[in-house]
Amino acid sequence: MASVLGLLEAKESAAREAVERAREETVRAAAVLEEAERVLERLVIAREAVVEVLAEPAGRAVVAVEGAAVAAAVAGSPVPHQSGRLARAVLAPDYQRIISVLESEAAAGRNKVRAKDLAVALGLDVVPAKIEGVRSQAKRLAERGWITRHQSGEFGILTA
Missing domain, CATH: 1.10.10.10 (Winged helix-like DNA-binding domain superfamily/Winged helix DNA-binding domain)
Structure with a gap:
């Protein structure tokens, strides 16, 4: 018959492995989330820029671009x-x-x-x-x- 301590140690080891797998999965999910947030931010910026350009008269938009300095x-x-x-x-x-x-x-x-x-x-x-x-x-x-x-x-x- 297996000892109580032996059974507890086996369960503890299995729990540690489950925790480690969950941590690794969390790290991967965080990286995916970070990239998705970057994509979303770029898309929002692109949409706002298009709306801004379309709202201006055609001639005025060209003049504004030609006279604009490169900003940081x-x-x-x-x-x-x-x-x-x-x-x-x-x-x-x-x-x-x-x-x-x-x-x-x-x-x-x-x-x-x-x-x-x-x-x-x-x-x-x-x-x-x-x-x-x-x-x-x-x-x-x-x-x-x-x-x-x-x-x-x-x-x-x-x-x-």
């Missing part, structure tokens, strides 16, 4: 495609920080940086949700021509 971005703003003429100031502060970290790493001779190392350099908690958030932002910068994404999945600054 705010947190949560979309990443524009780099055409070689855009200043880093058009990027949201989080994206600017990623580029700054990559430049610092390149100056130290490290031309390839993993998302986990970026998260550490940015002072974030080293948990999957934060690492995946940084990876997502870095991938977005790479897709739009601001940085390089190597085949290994690591990131670096653009070389001329």
